[in-house]
Amino acid sequence: MTLHQEVASGPDSIGATPPVVELQSVTKTFGTVRAVRGVTLRIDPGQVYGLLGPNGAGKTTLMRILVGLVRSDAGTVQILGRPPGDPRTLRRIGALIESPAFVPHLSGRVNLQVLARARGLPDAEVVRVLRAVDLDGAADRRVTGYSLGMRQRLGVAGALLGDPSLLILDEPTNGLDPEGTASMRSLIRDLAGSATVLLSSHLLGEIQHVCDRVVVLDKGAVVAEDSVSALLSRSGSRTVIVRAQPMDLAEKVLKSNDAWSKAVRAGDAGDPHVRLELDGDGVPGLVRALVEAGVEIHEVRRERRSLEDVFFALTGDHSAGSGT
Ligand SMILES: Nc1ncnc2c1ncn2[C@@H]1O[C@H](COP(=O)(O)OP(=O)(O)OP(=O)(O)O)[C@@H](O)[C@H]1O
Structure with a gap:
């Protein structure tokens, strides 16, 4: 059964493919902190969807709401056609929220076997996920000797157990070096073929290179929601670059108007x-x-803004640009 068929056969199916995740006006307050403010978004099957925002924007809280670890105060949440926390949907969600916890003196394989057996999954499933994250060569080494990147990959492997329809990854490249980041990016793109992926990051390059669609959060609220390409072009720069010959004549024409x-x-x-x-x-x-005027034009193009520029313009945040 394909992901689309599986989702379409859910309880709310009325013909059109239902979303994998649907939030309507979701709010969450911790004491006096409004962590999530009226968030509405929809994630369709097969998308790699990015949650982008500076520290404290509410990304982790939203993910915790989706997996039923935190209850929203208001609004509606549907995940795979049911409310969060429903055991039938939890089985179909793989989540890596915050740092993965493993027993350090056990091997990667044994750690995963413990998780798999607790869920009634066969050891063959462990072999499959180790291969999927390219850790099969290091599977029998103790986790204590793993690099941070390997631990993150092991965390993703844990989230992949049971072949989930939806994969939720909270800042999966956090703290990784450029090599680890690149390999995590390509892993996520590979996984996207078989699952819908929700990925959070405060690293703009991460979202720009990996995601199809993105929601930009700031102080718990949605400041933009669009495809990555639309977000980039919608916020396109007004700066135009002209390459022409002869340059002096081109300049004279421009200055005359x-x-x-x-x-x-x-x-x-x-x-x-x-x-x-x-x-x-x-x-x-x-x-x-x-x-x-007789000028020979070689190029007229609008300067592309990066998602980083767009993000700064939307959130006013200037601390989130590193690591792109
Ligand atoms: N359990 C909690 N109790 C109190 N406040 C909380 C709790 N969880 C989150 N918050 C607050 O809610 C706000 C949003 O936090 P959240 O962790 O969701 O943001 P984030 O976008 O994931 O940030 P980061 O990128 O730093 O992980 C922050 O102000 C945070 O301090």
Whole structure:
């Protein structure tokens, strides 16, 4: 049975594929701290969905709500068509929330066997998940000798036991070196073929490279929810870069029109170009004027903003850019 079929045969199936996760106006307060404020989002089958936000944004709390570890105060939560904590759905969710806990003097294999047997799963399932995270070669070494990256992979292996339909990974690359981060990224993309993945991170590069869709949280509230590509283009820069010959003539044409007079020469002798601020519908007029003046255009392109720029603009947070 495929993931789509499995989800579609759930209790709420009315034809269209139901979401794997659906939150409506979910709120959670701890004492005086409003950790989650009216969050509404939907995750469809097969998506790699990112929860992005600075420290304290409410990412872990949302994940804990989804697996039934924390109860929301208000709003509705449906996960695989049922309320969180339902034993029938818990079996179909693999979660790695905060650091994975393993018995350090036991091997990776034995640690996983303990988890598997507690759930009535055969040892063959342990072999499968060790292979999936590429730890089969180190499976019989004690966990105490594992690198942080290997421990994280073992944590993902634990979450994969039982072949879950939904995988929830809280900051899976936290603390990993660039090599560990790259291998975790490619592991997540591989897993995406067989499960829906919900991934949290405060690292923008993580989300940009791994996720299809993202919700940006700040102080518990949703500040943006979109596909990664739409989020990048929606927040596209106004800066346009023009490469043309002869450069002096191009500059003269631009300076002659008030709308373009703030154009500035940039780059070095090997790559001279002009930068100017321009709204989307201004590009054809600019190109026409340059061509009519006899300028040969080599390139006109809008400068791409990274998700990092978008994130800063949305949250005003300037502490979350490292590790991209
Ligand atoms: N059990 C709890 N008791 C009291 N406050 C809590 C509890 N859990 C979370 N909080 C508070 O709720 C807010 C959101 O925390 P949460 O851990 O969900 O954020 P986060 O986005 O996962 O942050 P980080 O990236 O630092 O892990 C924070 O202010 C946190 O201190």
